[in-house]
Amino acid sequence: MSIKKRGETWHIDIVAPDGSRIRRSTGTPEKRKAQEYHDKLKHELWAVTKLNKRPTRIFEEAIILMLRDSEHQARFDYKQAHAEYFLSIFSGRDLSSITGEELTNSIPDFHAITKKPIANGTKNRYRSTILRVFSLAYKMNWIDGVPYIPRFSEPKVKVSWITKEKANMLIHHLKLNWMKDVCFFALSTGARMSEILSLTWANVDFVNKIAKVTEDNAKSGRARALLLNSDAIDLLRKLRFKNHCGFVFTRSTNKRVYDIDRRDFKNACELAGIEKFTFHDLRHTWASWHAQAGTPLYTLQNLGGWETLEMVKKYAHLNADHMLKFADNVTFTAQSQSKDTMKNVSNY
Known part of the structure; x- marks a missing residue:
């Protein structure tokens, strides 16, 4: 039947x-x-x-396509949560019948559990996921085009960074030794928190001065090499002698660290007189120091493991030395004086 x-x-x-x-x-x-x-x-x-007609594809098929495409990316749990949310709305629907207006209206305004308003940045992450669903479906020739979903406006990100003097004060005021080590390493390499806390000794190469960030721990989902400067190498050598755990950064109990001690970090910032500063801002600080030292943005992009050069341009204003030589190509005063001189000469 x-x-x-x-x-x-x-x-x-x-x-x-x-x-x-x-x-x-x-x-x-x-x-x-x-x-x-x-x-x-x-x-x-x-x-x-x-009749050689295009087969009808239902929404669930496109969701499966997206999940398979992103299963090895960082924060796959976000994609799964988004998939579950959109399935509750569009399950069973013909993919080609879903309009951009429907998708735009489906982006949540409130958190399902807390009922608190959702920030536009979070809304844009939902938007990114559902656009990826339709983009993959389009590439598979399941639909004629990708629906338009307007982007939600977000406040411009202000780069927070501190001077080397403030950084030394911050580390000095940290109470936990392992927190001192983690923060020092972050300032020395620009590594993200997840990359630092998941780093194992098996992925540290003292000879070539690199640490491998595996695809499981990289934000982009692709493995990359973390270059180690002399400060980072000295710290790792010190830790290697007293560390008997597979992971590089451990507590005093020699157990792996899964998260920073946020209370210790907050108290140290207050004692150092640093306001509105997060652990991730240590990465911004490292990048800002590089920009001030003249590191080219393209090189900085590769050092920090950013996906695009656009993500690094926010540090460009910290060093304009490479443009100063062109500043005098156009000067009003010099050109005016030159014309006056030529006029005086012609009067003779």
């Missing part, structure tokens, strides 16, 4: 003209609607085979 009820919902079992078998839920407890869905799908399958 091609239509069968399972629990409260009717399911279909169809053999397509090409011999393939399709089994799926109709999503309805009403037999009449299930029969209509069955007949429509059977007609479409015939049209696909006989």
Whole structure:
């Protein structure tokens, strides 16, 4: 039988003209609607085979495509949560029937549990996920185009960084020795928190002065080499003698560190007179120091493991030395004086 009820919902079992078998839920407890869905799908399958018509793809298929594409990326749990959310809205829908207006209106305004308003930055992450769903479907020729979803405006990110003097004060005021080591390493390498706390001795190469950030721990989902300067090398050598754990950064109990001590970090910032500063700002500080020292932005991009050069341009204003030689190419005063001189000469 091609239509069968399972629990409260009717399911279909169809053999397509090409011999393939399709089994799926109709999503309805009403037999009449299930029969209509069955007949429509059977007609479409015939049209696909006989008239070379594009097959209908349902929303779930595109979601699976996106999840498979991103399963090895960092924060895959976010993508899974987003997929579950959008499935609750568009499950069972023909992919090509979903409009940009519907997708825009589906972006949540409030957190499902806390009921608090969702920031525009979070909304844009939902937007990015659903756009990726339709972008992959378009690349697979499942739909004619990617629906338009306007981006939510976000406040411009202000780069927070501190001087080397303030950085020394910050580390001095940290109470926990392992926190001193973690922060010192962050300032020496620009590594992200997840990259630091997941670093193992097996991925530290003292000879070539690099530490490997594995694809599991890299934000981009791709492995990269973390270059170690002399400060970082000296710290790692010191830790190697007293560390008997597979992970580089451990507590005094020789147990792996999964998160920084935020209270210790906050107190140290207050004692050092540093306001509105987070652990991630240590990475901004490292990048700012590089920009001030004249490191080219393209080189800085590779050193820090940023995906695009655009992400590094926020540090460009910290060093304009490379443009100073062009500043005198156009000067109003010098040109005016030159004209006056030529005029005086002509009067003779």
